[in-house]
Amino acid sequence: MGEKILVLGSSFGGYHSALNLRKHLSREHSITVVSSDNEFTFIPSLPWVVMGWRKPSAIQFPVAGSLRRKGIDFVQDTIVRADPENNRVIGEKGEYEYHYLIAATGSELDFEAIPGLGPKKGYSYSIFSVEEALNARDALMGAIDKGSGSLVFGNAQGASCLGPVYEMAMMVDAYLRRKLLRNRFKLSLFTNEPYLGHFGVNGFGMMTRMLEDEFADRDVEWKVNCKLAQVTPENVELEDGEKLKNDFSLIVPAFFGSHAYIGIEGLSNPRGFIPGDDYLANPKYQNVYAVGVSLAFPPPFETRVPVGVPKTGQMSAEMAGVAAHNIAADINGGPKKRGKDFSVICIADAGDTGFYLSASPLFPPRNKLVHKKGKRAHWMKIAFEKYYMASLRYGLPHLDFGW
Ligand SMILES: Cc1cc2nc3c(=O)[nH]c(=O)nc-3n(C[C@H](O)[C@H](O)[C@H](O)COP(=O)(O)OP(=O)(O)OC[C@H]3O[C@@H](n4cnc5c(N)ncnc54)[C@H](O)[C@@H]3O)c2cc1C
Structure with a gap:
């Protein structure tokens, strides 16, 4: 049997x-x-x-x-x-x-943990499904159409999927620069991490300094060790009392x-x-x-x-x-x-450039760490998506990334 x-x-x-x-x-x-x-x-x-x-x-x-x-x-x-x-x-x-x-x-997304968090019962957007992404797109483009404002990207306390808000902040910056509108918008990123690029794994070497430089060049204001107190239609409020004006916010919650x-x-x-x-x-x-x-x-x-x-x-x-x-x-x-001892390969897109990361194992000290910034990473991410989707749809052999 x-x-x-x-x-x-x-x-x-x-x-x-x-x-x-x-x-x-x-x-x-x-x-x-x-x-x-x-x-x-x-x-x-x-x-x-x-x-x-x-x-x-x-x-x-x-x-x-x-x-x-x-x-x-x-x-x-x-x-x-x-x-x-x-x-x-x-x-x-x-x-x-x-x-x-x-x-x-x-x-499952724990929006209930923080008053006003989330797209259904609150005043922030999210990015875990096509439906959420389409709603976020409409709200973001609506905010940009107003011509000026404050756009906030954040990781709430307990969040573990930390990279997407970095990608979003950089992509929105690239988009606004292309439209020559960047000078009209304030972009802020807050995160629960103790430093930029900690990513829940104690960081990836120099990635922290690369991200600090990147956000400095992009004029994105950032803040670490943040706890979110609440989100209102007007503001994203942190526990230390800081209020970020909420013309659009995309905030990643903790998971169940x-x-x-x-x-x-x-x-x-x-x-x-x-x-x-x-x-x-x-x-x-x-x-x-x-x-x-x-x-x-x-x-x-x-x-x-x-x-x-x-x-x-x-x-x-x-x-x-x-x-x-x-x-x-x-x-x-x-x-x-x-x-155990999984390795990680990741490409974070920034709209006009990208970051390639390969680390083994996931936690330091590591046997291997490679990170590179450049347009090539942006094109690699596009090529990988197309190949991966085709391989699942039509059964093409997988690229050997250890999958
Ligand atoms: C915006 C964003 C960008 C990301 N970028 C990257 C990246 O560049 N590279 C990378 O490697 N990873 C990335 N990730 C992470 C990656 O998407 C996740 O690691 C991956 O989706 C996890 O896969 P999973 O199968 O464990 O869970 P999920 O993808 O969450 O899938 C869960 C599955 O279970 C089903 N399901 C849920 N509950 C039930 C239930 N009660 N009964 C039956 N079925 C159920 C769902 O329908 C779904 O099919 C990103 C994540 C996000 C949100």
Whole structure:
């Protein structure tokens, strides 16, 4: 009898988990992906959607068809509760049993933690879905059309996805310069990090000084160690009393993992992230694996204001490879892979230039650190998006970035 493997989520972590499982396991074993979303979105390009430089259709494709062609079942459903004692999860539409589970459900956004935060009930914009990016685009262009004003980009306390607001501040600066409007706008960036470019990993060497120089040249005012007190229609208010005029603000909140896991002893930490052992299996429920943002990754460094550890798309896909390998090793026999010491490769776009970063491992001291600024990084990011989307849509071989 074949084993049943269930993958929750169909983004970087879930999609790559399912493909890797299929590569390792014969067809007698069933693989089912259950995800709220049938669209794969290339999230790293959402800042370009905010700028109006990308249409959503260029960075999305439906996953159900391409998974089914590879012998992977797909069900569109949202999981509301995990039940690891009984090897099942409960969705809005049905229940799903498994022998092995990979949780790759990413994050839920904690807007409620700060009064006035977020696009639905508050006065700031966000950038975690196409819908959020399109709303942010309309608001940003509306603010720019007014001819002058104050535009604010920030990371709230507890945030872990820290790079996008740096990209947004630089892109908006580049956009305004091109339109010869830069002198009419004040651009501010605040962050929970203890210094620019800390990125939840104690920094990447000289990147900190590069970013300080970059923002000085771009006349972006920045402030670190910030806690956000509240957002009002008029101001973005920091806990130290500073008020930044809110003609437009884009603020990244802290994350929950998933409320479907919260309160299940041993499965999840209090914020809904799933701890994993060296092989990415949950220490209590060894047939449950977590990859990508779902994996609990306690910050190894103390900071004055809480900063989370980032999990990039590339790291999520790398974890998916490890989890799939280890499930296959359990089923077929063979040695398991260790899933710690991830490396990171990232390209941050600035609109008119870009920053390439490659670091191994994620935390210092490191064996390798490469960072370069230049137009080439900007073009690399565009080329990578196009290749990556084509490789997922049409099954082209992946570039070997260790994914
Ligand atoms: C603006 C922005 C720019 C970024 N830029 C980069 C970059 O340049 N390079 C890089 O490497 N990374 C980048 N990242 C980070 C990258 O997007 C994330 O690391 C990656 O998306 C994490 O993948 P994931 O599969 O863990 O989670 P997610 O991408 O969050 O996917 C979660 C999946 O689970 C599904 N799901 C959620 N809840 C449920 C539920 N209850 N039941 C069923 N399904 C559920 C969702 O529909 C989705 O399919 C960026 C992130 C943002 C926001």
